[in-house]
Amino acid sequence: MKSVQTMTFWQLVLSELKAIVSDKAIAVTLFGGVLFYSVLYPLPYLHQVPTEQQLVVVDLDHSSLSRRLIRHADASPKISVIGQVGSITDAKSWIESGRAHGLLVIPEGFRRDLLLGKGVTLSYGGDASYFLIYSAVAEGLVTAGMDAGKQVQLLGMLAKGEAPEQAAQSLNSVKVNSVPAFNPSLGYTPYVVPGLFLLILHQTLLIGTGILGAGQWKARGYWSEVSPLQLISGRISAFMLIYLFFSSFYVGFCFYWYQVSIQASLGLVALFLLPFLLATSVAGIALSCLFVRRDLPTQVLLLASMPIMFVSGFVWPIALIPEPLIWVSQAIPAVPAIMGMLELNQMGASWSSIMPKWLQLWSLFAVFFLLALYGVSKRLKESR
Amino acid sequence: MSGLIALIKRELHALWRSPWQLALVSYIPILSILCLWWLFSAGLPRQLPVAIVDHDNSQLSRMLGRKLQANPVISPQSFVDLSSAVTAMKQAEVYGIIVFPYELKRDLVTGHSPTIDIRYNSQFLLVGKLLSSQIQMTLGAGLLEVAGGKLLLQGVPESTISVHLSPVKSQTTALFNRNNNYVGFLVPPVLVALWQLLAMLIFSNSLSRELTCEGGLVPGAGVWSRVLAKVVLFTPILLIHGGFILALLYLYLGLPAAGSLALLMLAQFVMLLAVWLLVLLVFFIMRDSARIVSFGTAMFAPAFAFMGITFPVHEMPLVAQWWRLIMPSSHYVDSHVSIISYGAPWQTIALQLTSYWGFLLIIPVLVLLSRRLDIASPSCEKIA
Numbered sequence: 177m178k179s180v181q182t183m184t185f186w187q188l189v190l191s192e193l194k195a196i197v198s199d200k201a202i203a204v205t206l207f208g209g210v211l212f213y214s215v216l217y218p219l220p221y222l223h224q225v226p227t228e229q230q231l232v233v234v235d236l237d238h239s240s241l242s243r244r245l246i247r248h249a250d251a252s253p254k255i256s257v258i259g260q261v262g263s264i265t266d267a268k269s270w271i272e273s274g275r276a277h278g279l280l281v282i283p284e285g286f287r288r289d290l291l292l293g294k295g296v297t298l299s300y301g302g303d304a305s306y307f308l309i310y311s312a313v314a315e316g317l318v319t320a321g322m323d324a325g326k327q328v329q330l331l332g333m334l335a336k337g338e339a340p341e342q343a344a345q346s347l348n349s350v351k352v353n354s355v356p357a358f359n360p361s362l363g364y365t366p367y368v369v370p371g372l373f374l375l376i377l378h379q380t381l382l383i384g385t386g387i388l389g390a391g392q393w394k395a396r397g398y399w400s401e402v403s404p405l406q407l408i409s410g411r412i413s414a415f416m417l418i419y420l421f422f423s424s425f426y427v428g429f430c431f432y433w434y435q436v437s438i439q440a441s442l443g444l445v446a447l448f449l450l451p452f453l454l455a456t457s458v459a460g461i462a463l464s465c466l467f468v469r470r471d472l473p474t475q476v477l478l479l480a481s482m483p484i485m486f487v488s489g490f491v492w493p494i495a496l497i498p499e500p501l502i503w504v505s506q507a508i509p510a511v512p513a514i515m516g517m518l519e520l521n522q523m524g525a526s527w528s529s530i531m532p533k534w535l536q537l538w539s540l541f542a543v544f545f546l547l548a549l550y551g552v553s554k555r556l557k558e559s560r
Numbered sequence: 561m562s563g564l565i566a567l568i569k570r571e572l573h574a575l576w577r578s579p580w581q582l583a584l585v586s587y588i589p590i591l592s593i594l595c596l597w598w599l600f601s602a603g604l605p606r607q608l609p610v611a612i613v614d615h616d617n618s619q620l621s622r623m624l625g626r627k628l629q630a631n632p633v634i635s636p637q638s639f640v641d642l643s644s645a646v647t648a649m650k651q652a653e654v655y656g657i658i659v660f661p662y663e664l665k666r667d668l669v670t671g672h673s674p675t676i677d678i679r680y681n682s683q684f685l686l687v688g689k690l691l692s693s694q695i696q697m698t699l700g701a702g703l704l705e706v707a708g709g710k711l712l713l714q715g716v717p718e719s720t721i722s723v724h725l726s727p728v729k730s731q732t733t734a735l736f737n738r739n740n741n742y743v744g745f746l747v748p749p750v751l752v753a754l755w756q757l758l759a760m761l762i763f764s765n766s767l768s769r770e771l772t773c774e775g776g777l778v779p780g781a782g783v784w785s786r787v788l789a790k791v792v793l794f795t796p797i798l799l800i801h802g803g804f805i806l807a808l809l810y811l812y813l814g815l816p817a818a819g820s821l822a823l824l825m826l827a828q829f830v831m832l833l834a835v836w837l838l839v840l841l842v843f844f845i846m847r848d849s850a851r852i853v854s855f856g857t858a859m860f861a862p863a864f865a866f867m868g869i870t871f872p873v874h875e876m877p878l879v880a881q882w883w884r885l886i887m888p889s890s891h892y893v894d895s896h897v898s899i900i901s902y903g904a905p906w907q908t909i910a911l912q913l914t915s916y917w918g919f920l921l922i923i924p925v926l927v928l929l930s931r932r933l934d935i936a937s938p939s940c941e942k943i944a
Contacts, residue, residue, distance in 0.1 A: 205854050220876045300733065304740060311689060355680075356692070357680065364685070492742075495609070
């Protein structure tokens with residue numbers, strides 16, 4: 177053990193790094209966790225969009241037009257017609273057994289009524305126990321149904337003696353051009369990955385600093401040889417060094433690998449991540465002063481991760497979250513960081529518009545720094 | 561038998577003396593369950609801000625604006641120019657932009673076909689998809705009225721206008737979740753994932769108490785009778801939590817449930833047994849309290865993504881489908897959907913429960929591993 181006089185700042189950082197790497201629980205969380213989660217979390221979503229959902233058809237008409245409608249539905253990329261049954265009850269049992277996820281009912285007299293100029297109603301049903309499947313089925317069927325309707329309309333107009341071009345135009349009098357912005361493929365990984373990965377960085381950083389602190393307060397070591405201010409600065413520097421690589425890996429390589437849309441420049445992203453990582457690591461140090469058992473920080477933060485994920489607003493819109501929850505959540509560094517990062521990097525907002533969130537992160541850093549200073553000096557005094 | 565009762569008493573005593581463990585079985589579950597439900601309590605996305613840029617300022621564009629206003633999902637915000645609307649969209653202040661072009665009405669009346677542009681924020685996939693379909697539906701209905709007026713001018717009798725406009729009507733039904741309620745869709749799997757984490761933490765903590773600092777077993781009864789005592793004590797406690805979730809959702813909030821809740825409790829019971837087996841496996845391999853929790857966290861934290869509720873199972877890559885089978889919660893969620901949505905009878909559930917067979921393979925491994933665990937010498941003291 178070095179004495180106070182000989183321990184320089186870099187020696188402190190070095191002993192911090194040694195303590196981090198040699199502690200198996202921290203190493204598992206930091207190195208194992210960050211790498212493992214970068215593969216495991218996006219794994220279910222790799223195919224991005226649900227396609228070819230199984231659909232069962234109840235055709236009560238058996239006409240040329242109903243068969244054409246079924247072929248159209250089958251041609252939609254969202255739907256694959258897997259079979260026909262005689263009644264809705266049979267279709268229901270197919271859905272309940274998981275063979276199909278949606279049904280299409282073509283009523284009796286479908287073609288005849290259409291040609292006679294009477295309206296008909298097609299019924300679609302999708303299993304709304306799974307929203308993504310339901311929306312895929314509904315989307316595919318509505319487009320197929322609209323298409324069939326337009327063809328009938330066109331035939332009717334032509335029969336009445338309208339010119340083909342004019343008939344086609346009066347069917348599409350106004351064009352509606354609806355285009356997704358920021359995530360053009362409507363993919364699932366560009367939706368989940370940016371927010372989730374910042375949250376993983378946040379949680380592992382808190383757990384790492386938490387375990388390290390909790391394990392040290394009851395014992396003596398290099399940490400009792402330095403002042404609280406030195407210890408906090410040294411610890412922040414050590415974790416920042418490690419997280420420099422982790423965040424570059426996540427925000428650089430993983431975003432590219434998972435096809436997340438990227439709009440901001442490297443400099444701006446780094447500038448925004450700086451107070452986020454600083455605030456998080458110092459919040460972790462402040463938090464670690466509450467624990468003396470090494471297995472507690474992981475448990476507390478594990479239970480907190482799901483609420484933080486949902487309150488940060490990238491899964492469930494902020495407009496629908498009760499206000500008190502939003503106020504409380506502003507003290508968590510991940511919450512302003514996730515939203516600010518999405519606006520800056522995925523949606524291309526200007527720096528001036530995310531400036532309030534950046535300043536919020538800096539003030540969180542200041543507040544947590546004071547708390548950490550208070551907590552660490554108390555803990556160090558106890559152990560002396 | 562009396563030995564078992566003595567061991568259970570020992571467990572109860574230990575539970576009483578550990579504040580964290582006591583919190584985990586009492587107020588933490590209740591608080592987090594209520595908190596997560598509160599977060600999603602809005603249930604149906606409503607009043608989502610959408611920017612409207614009206615370059616036309618005609619009677620038609622104002623009529624369409626009023627139609628949008630009448631849709632409960634959309635809350636239109638007027639913007640004078642496109643660039644300020646784009647800025648607002650980039651800052652996530654609005655979730656979509658609708659642009660009515662200059663001379664929209666004139667083009668329509670003179671037989672040209674103008675284009676209405678819609679951009680929706682697909683970075684927030686959930687909101688974006690919903691808005692896209694709602695905006696198109698509302699504009700479509702509004703434009704039909706205009707087309708109807710045009711047909712009247714051409715001398716089509718009023719009674720046949722609706723058939724002329726849309727010969728094929730469609731009726732889309734969201735099966736098993738009629739109003740697309742997010743509370744019924746998202747909250748049960750989220751709470752089950754939380755419940756699984758709680759079960760893992762409680763059981764790991766209780767097992768860790770049997771370890772000495774060197775990873776041996778504290779002196780006392782045989783390892784298996786201690787494990788049995790823990791299972792006998794914690795299974796009912798966790799089932800009370802599980803029952804609380806079901807009671808909150810399906811009795812107090814009155815979400816529709818087609819099947820019997822007693823059957824769901826049975827499914828929860830089997831899921832708990834599977835969680836116990838996994839935790840025991842981690843315990844026998846790791847033999848250190850912090851590492852057991854870290855490893856358990858790494859395994860169980862992403863369970864929600866693998867349940868297959870938000871993203872369908874059959875669209876996941878094969879590796880993800882395999883990993884999914886390791887999570888007890890995914891097996892449970894299948895039974896949950898079958899019972900709640902389809903009202904499955906006990907025969908179906910019994911068949912589904914056999915999917916847990918893989919967990920039985922853990923038992924022989926546990927027996928082998930438990931032989932390596934020695935009763936420690938009394939000299940080594942247990943860490944607090």
